[in-house]
Amino acid sequence: MTMDMTFLGTGSAYPSPHRGASALVLRTDGDCWLFDCGEGTQIQLMRSQLRAGRITKIFISHLHGDHLFGLPGLLCRVSLNTNPNPEQNLSCVDIYGPQGLRRFLRVTLGLTGSQLLFPYAVHELEPTPEQSPEEGRLSLEMTTECGPLHPQEQLGRTISLDISSDCYLLFEDPKFVVKAFRLFHRVPSFGFCVQERDRPGRLKTELLKELGLKPGPLYGRLKAGESVTLESGRVVLPSEVLEEAIPGRKVCILGDCSSILGIGPLMLCTGADVLVHEATLGNEQKEKAVDHGHSTPEMAAAVARTCCALRLVLYHFSQRYKPSSLQKEGDEDCVSELRRQAEEALEDSSVEVILAEDFLTLPIPLRKPK
Amino acid sequence: MTMDMTFLGTGSAYPSPHRGASALVLRTDGDCWLFDCGEGTQIQLMRSQLRAGRITKIFISHLHGDHLFGLPGLLCRVSLNTNPNPEQNLSCVDIYGPQGLRRFLRVTLGLTGSQLLFPYAVHELEPTPEQSPEEGRLSLEMTTECGPLHPQEQLGRTISLDISSDCYLLFEDPKFVVKAFRLFHRVPSFGFCVQERDRPGRLKTELLKELGLKPGPLYGRLKAGESVTLESGRVVLPSEVLEEAIPGRKVCILGDCSSILGIGPLMLCTGADVLVHEATLGNEQKEKAVDHGHSTPEMAAAVARTCCALRLVLYHFSQRYKPSSLQKEGDEDCVSELRRQAEEALEDSSVEVILAEDFLTLPIPLRKPK
Ligand SMILES: [Zn+2]
Ligand SMILES: [Zn+2]
Ligand SMILES: [Zn+2]
Ligand SMILES: [Zn+2]
Numbered sequence: 001m002t003m004d005m006t007f008l009g010t011g012s013a014y015p016s017p018h019r020g021a022s023a024l025v026l027r028t029d030g031d032c033w034l035f036d037c038g039e040g041t042q043i044q045l046m047r048s049q050l051r052a053g054r055i056t057k058i059f060i061s062h063l064h065g066d067h068l069f070g071l072p073g074l075l076c077r078v079s080l081n082t083n084p085n086p087e088q089n090l091s092c093v094d095i096y097g098p099q100g101l102r103r104f105l106r107v108t109l110g111l112t113g114s115q116l117l118f119p120y121a122v123h124e125l126e127p128t129p130e131q132s133p134e135e136g137r138l139s140l141e142m143t144t145e146c147g148p149l150h151p152q153e154q155l156g157r158t159i160s161l162d163i164s165s166d167c168y169l170l171f172e173d174p175k176f177v178v179k180a181f182r183l184f185h186r187v188p189s190f191g192f193c194v195q196e197r198d199r200p201g202r203l204k205t206e207l208l209k210e211l212g213l214k215p216g217p218l219y220g221r222l223k224a225g226e227s228v229t230l231e232s233g234r235v236v237l238p239s240e241v242l243e244e245a246i247p248g249r250k251v252c253i254l255g256d257c258s259s260i261l262g263i264g265p266l267m268l269c270t271g272a273d274v275l276v277h278e279a280t281l282g283n284e285q286k287e288k289a290v291d292h293g294h295s296t297p298e299m300a301a302a303v304a305r306t307c308c309a310l311r312l313v314l315y316h317f318s319q320r321y322k323p324s325s326l327q328k329e330g331d332e333d334c335v336s337e338l339r340r341q342a343e344e345a346l347e348d349s350s351v352e353v354i355l356a357e358d359f360l361t362l363p364i365p366l367r368k369p370k
Numbered sequence: 371m372t373m374d375m376t377f378l379g380t381g382s383a384y385p386s387p388h389r390g391a392s393a394l395v396l397r398t399d400g401d402c403w404l405f406d407c408g409e410g411t412q413i414q415l416m417r418s419q420l421r422a423g424r425i426t427k428i429f430i431s432h433l434h435g436d437h438l439f440g441l442p443g444l445l446c447r448v449s450l451n452t453n454p455n456p457e458q459n460l461s462c463v464d465i466y467g468p469q470g471l472r473r474f475l476r477v478t479l480g481l482t483g484s485q486l487l488f489p490y491a492v493h494e495l496e497p498t499p500e501q502s503p504e505e506g507r508l509s510l511e512m513t514t515e516c517g518p519l520h521p522q523e524q525l526g527r528t529i530s531l532d533i534s535s536d537c538y539l540l541f542e543d544p545k546f547v548v549k550a551f552r553l554f555h556r557v558p559s560f561g562f563c564v565q566e567r568d569r570p571g572r573l574k575t576e577l578l579k580e581l582g583l584k585p586g587p588l589y590g591r592l593k594a595g596e597s598v599t600l601e602s603g604r605v606v607l608p609s610e611v612l613e614e615a616i617p618g619r620k621v622c623i624l625g626d627c628s629s630i631l632g633i634g635p636l637m638l639c640t641g642a643d644v645l646v647h648e649a650t651l652g653n654e655q656k657e658k659a660v661d662h663g664h665s666t667p668e669m670a671a672a673v674a675r676t677c678c679a680l681r682l683v684l685y686h687f688s689q690r691y692k693p694s695s696l697q698k699e700g701d702e703d704c705v706s707e708l709r710r711q712a713e714e715a716l717e718d719s720s721v722e723v724i725l726a727e728d729f730l731t732l733p734i735p736l737r738k739p740k
Contacts, residue, residue, distance in 0.1 A: 014447055015413050039443040040410045043385050065482040069443045073409040076435055077384055100481045107477040110512055111470045112435040113557050141518065142480055147511050187483050 001175075003028045003196075003249060003364040005274065007356040008044040010315045012256075012280045012294075013066055015040040018326055020358050021066040022316060024276070025050055026194065026251060028175075033057045034074070035192065035253050041070035042077040048359055053081035059180075060097030061255020062189035063104070063138075071095075072108040079116040090118040092154055096170050096180070098188050099124045100143040102156065109150050121156035125168050125180055127188030128161060130261055132293075136187040166264020167193075181265035183257035185293035191254035193268050200225065201243030201369055208241055244369035249273045251364060252307070256280075256316065258290045258299070266306050273364055275309035276356070278316035282333075283341045297338045301345035301353075312346070314338055315356035323357050371545075373398045373566075373619060373734040375644065377726040378414040380685045382626075382650050382664075383436055385410040388696055390728050391436040392686055394646070395420055396564065396621060398545075403427045404444070405562065405623050411440035412447040418729055423451035429540075429550075430467030431625020432559035433474070433508075441465075442478040449486040460488040462524055466540050466550070468558050469494045470513040472526065479520050491526035495538050495550055497558030498531060500631055502663075506557040536634020537563075551635035553627035555663035561624035563638050570595065571613030571739055578611055614739035619643045621734060622677070626650075626686065628660045628669070636676050643734055645679035646726070648686035652703075653711045667708045671715035671723070682716070684708055685726035693727050 004027050009020025021038020025045075032054040034041075045052050055078050061067055075093070082090065095101065102122040109116070129137065149155065159168050161182070168180040168190075176196055183189040200223050208219070211230065218228050228236045252269040253276040260266065269275060280294035289296050297314060304312035321335040335355060342353045354362065374397050379390025391408020395415075402424040404411075415422050425448050431437055445463070452460065465471065472492040479486070499507065519525065529538045531552070538550040538560075546566055553559040570593050578589070581600065588598050598606045622639040623646040630636065639645060650664035659666050667684060674682035691705040705725060712723045724732065 014443065014450065015410075017413055017417050039440065040385075040413055043387055043410055043413075047387050063482050065443055065446055065478075065484055068482060069439070069478075070409065073384065073435055073439045080384065103477065104481050107473065108435075108439075111474050111508065112433050112438060113506060113508075114435055136483060138481065138483075139518075148509075 001029050001366075003251075004361050005251070005276075005364060006048055006050060006361045007315060007358060008041055008048060009038050010317060010356045010358055011066075011319050012278070012316045013319060015066070016319050018323055019317065019319060020044045021070065022061075023070065024253070024315070024356075025055075026253075027054075030054060031056055033059065033194075035059045036061055036067040036255070037071040037074050038066045039069040042074045044358065045074075045077070049361075051081065052078045053083070056091070056093060058093065058095045059192050059253075060095070060101055061183075061191070061253075062185060062187055063098055063100055064187060064256065067255065068104070072105065072112070072114065075105075075109065075116060075120065076114050079118065082117045084117050093118055093120045094171070095120060095122045095156070096159075096192075097122070097125065098127055098190065099158075100138050103143060103145045106145060106147060106150050106153065110147065116152040119152050119154045120150075121154040123156040123170065124158050125190055126158060126160045128182060128261075131182050131184055131188035132186060136185070138187075165268070166262035167268055179268060181268060182261040183255055184259045184261055185256045189255040189257055189293075191252060191257070191260070191265060191269075193265075193272075194251045194253075196248030196250070198248045199246045200238070201245050204241050204243060211236060211241075246369050247367045249364055249367060252276065252309070254278065254303075256293060258293045258295055260303065266303075269307040269309070272307055272309040273367070274311050274313060274362065275304050275307060276313045276315060277303055279314040279338050279342065280316055280318050282338055297342035298345045301342045301351070304351045305346060305349055309351055311352045311354055312342060313354045313356050313362065314342060324355075325357075371399050371736075373621075374731050375621070375646075375734060376418055376420060376731045377685060377728060378411055378418060379408050380687060380726045380728055381436075381689050382648070382686045383689060385436070386689050388693055389687065389689060390414045391440065392431075393440065394623070394685070394726075395425075396623075397424075400424060401426055403429065403564075405429045406431055406437040406625070407441040407444050408436045409439040412444045414728065415444075415447070419731075421451065422448045423453070426461070426463060428463065428465045429562050429623075430465070430471055431553075431561070431623075432555060432557050433468055433470055434557060434626065437625065438471075438474070442475065442482070442484065445475075445479065445486060445490065446484050449488065452487045454487050463488055463490045464541070465490060465492045465526070466529075466562075467492070467495065468497055468560065469528075470508050473513060473515045476515060476517060476520050476523065480517065486522040489522050489524050490520075491524040493526040493540065494528050495560055496528060496530045498552060498631075501552050501554055501558035502556060506555070508557075535638070536632035537638055549638060551638060552631040553625055554629045554631055555626045559625040559627050559663075561622060561627070561630070561635060561639075563635075563642075564621045564623075566618030566620070568618045569616045570608070571615050574611050574613065581606060581611075616739050617737045619734055619737060622646065622679070624648065624673075626663060628663050628665055630673065636673075639677040639679070642677055642679040643737070644681050644683060644732065645674050645677060646683045646685060647673055649684040649708050649712065650686055650688050652708055667712035668715045671712040671721070674721045675716060675719055679721055681722045681724055682712060683724045683726050683732065684712060694725075695727075
């Protein structure tokens with residue numbers, strides 16, 4: 001299964017002509033999952049090679065406008081690009097995000113008379129008080145839904161923190177387990193961990209032939225982990241005839257934060273193939289960054305080191321950092337300086353540092369068998 | 371006073387890389403009034419010569435997303451570009467639009483924790499049932515505000531239709547009278563008429579000198595329309611010493627519509643210097659256009675003719691019409707064909723037809739004295 005990640009916006013605070021607001025797409029075999037959706041994401045999507053109609057799941061890290069204001073328009077756009085085949089039962093678009101998101105969509109889609117061709121559900125994560133200063137917490141009055149459901153809305157779940165693991169289980173399916181975890185920011189913010197399940201190794205076909213087993217349904221059962229009894233009475237165990245399992249990939253995408261809450265998330269993210277972490281301002285502005293609930297390259301590097309990530313991707317840069325391609329000789333705020341700062345902090349480690357830019361596509365290759 | 375109009379987005383339905391969603395700025399002596407605010411307007415604004423911080427009034431024609439989804443982000447952006455001088459009492463940004471707009475902003479700004487440096491007020495226009503099919507009307511439940519006011523929100527007015535004139539009086543000040551009027555669309559939509567007040571002609575200074583009047587406060591009183599009594603007892607009337615008055619300019623900007631409701635609006639718009647009217651689809655697709663509550667160039671031309679407008683500006687083109695600059699030989703849907711259709715319908719009139727494109731700036735020159 002191919003897997004890659006495309007950055008649609010890498011700027012903080014607001015979208016600009018040279019850096020979109022936060023949005024990235026994780027693509028697996030053509031299925032697209034969108035992480036955050038700042039204003040203009042639908043335009044960035046049109047500029048990219050991705051197709052809006054392929055978006056099946058959406059994750060919102062926190063409710064700041066630069067991560068959210070593009071969502072109502074994006075949903076309308078996905079609907080426009082959806083094949084309105086009445087025979088086909090369009091599947092539900094699942095949206096995960098902090099409490100309040102359900103009301104945000106219900107009101108914005110409702111007041112604008114936006115009809116969608118597919119159902120959607122908002123699954124809300126219950127934040128805890130430790131995730132933000134008091135003024136960043138929404139009152140009950142603000143998050144309580146009022147008014148009727150949107151015609152295409154299906155009632156989503158409310159997901160609470162699992163205390164023992166310090167995580168939120170969003171969903172599991174045969175291919176993935178997706179969890180969220182708590183970050184500290186000016187408003188409650190979340191990180192997401194997409195864990196691909198390990199996959200069985202290849203069948204040792206030579207050995208199977210020697211055992212007298214021909215290609216067919218029994219191959220499938222062995223690959224699925226079942227034992228098979230031959231006519232001779234010989235029991236063939238999957239472990240005998242399968243190569244080493246292929247470990248699933250792990251992709252961790254963190255929303256805005258100045259720190260991660262608890263130990264659970266660090267354990268969850270251990271060994272990530274890709275860790276996407278914000279780096280809004282350079283190390284020299286650490287105080288300002290932390291004051292605003294943000295991180296510097298050094299802080300992002302510390303997380304990557306603790307998690308033994310293979311690759312650290314920096315994004316969510318202050319709009320003062322122009323993309324390298326627009327950089328001019330003598331420009332002061334140089335985005336490559338942010339990479340240098342992260343690399344310096346990771347000098348004695350094997351973590352690779354990558355600077356995200358709008359429209360960068362990062363392949364996430366299959367892992368080697370253990 | 372200089373006056374011009376800049377189109378920030380001229381596309382319908384959604385923003386695309388080659389045509390922004392609806393937004394235009396009317397500028398008078400540096401003061402900017404924004405009409406509609408589709409997603410991405412703040413980005414288009416940055417690409418233009420205009421300054422977000424100069425926006426003092428906002429008018430929303432109707433609540434469709436392609437005219438509204440950019441508003442929360444735009445307000446945040448105006449705030450970022452505002453000088454946070456605590457000495458200065460920042461004046462209120464007045465926002466005019468259909469019922470429901472107050473709730474839209476309260477919820478979107480509130481849930482995203484968006485703080486503004488200036489106060490804002492939403493003045494809501496009460497639509498009437500004739501403005502849309504039944505399914506386009508919002509339920510009371512949808513438009514009723516719930517939740518507390520936004521910290522920077524000042525309670526706006528609710529403006530009802532004045533039956534005798536078929537119009538809504540939005541405000542009058544020493545320079546302008548601004549009214550709205552009803553359009554028919556899939557949801558209640560409005561047009562806006564900005565009427566500059568007539569201005570007194572120049573003082574006949576030669577004549578004043580002959581009368582023995584020297585430049586000073588008396589000049590000002592005469593210009594302001596007051597009579598002045600000389601020491602000799604001679605009364606000088608303003609009409610004696612002023613050149614002909616300079617008639618105020620009139621700019622009419624219509625939201626999405628397939629028709630105008632009532633005769634009042636046509637009288638209001640009579641003699642407009644500029645009439646901005648949508649032309650979503652070509653004449654050959656009139657049925658589809660009207661079905662969707664939209665107009666063709668021929669329909670727009672008929673309005674301009676009835677109103678004896680000096681100039682008709684077409685905008686809100688289906689995204690199928692690429693801008694002329696991106697047009698290739700042999701392309702089918704040619705936006706200049708829309709101009710041709712309007713011109714054809716206005717052949718025997720003196721109305722000038724203009725195609726809006728993103729970033730087109732249209733000067734609106736002073737009228738000549740009558
Ligand atoms: Zn942010
Ligand atoms: Zn944030
Ligand atoms: Zn429209
Ligand atoms: Zn519309």
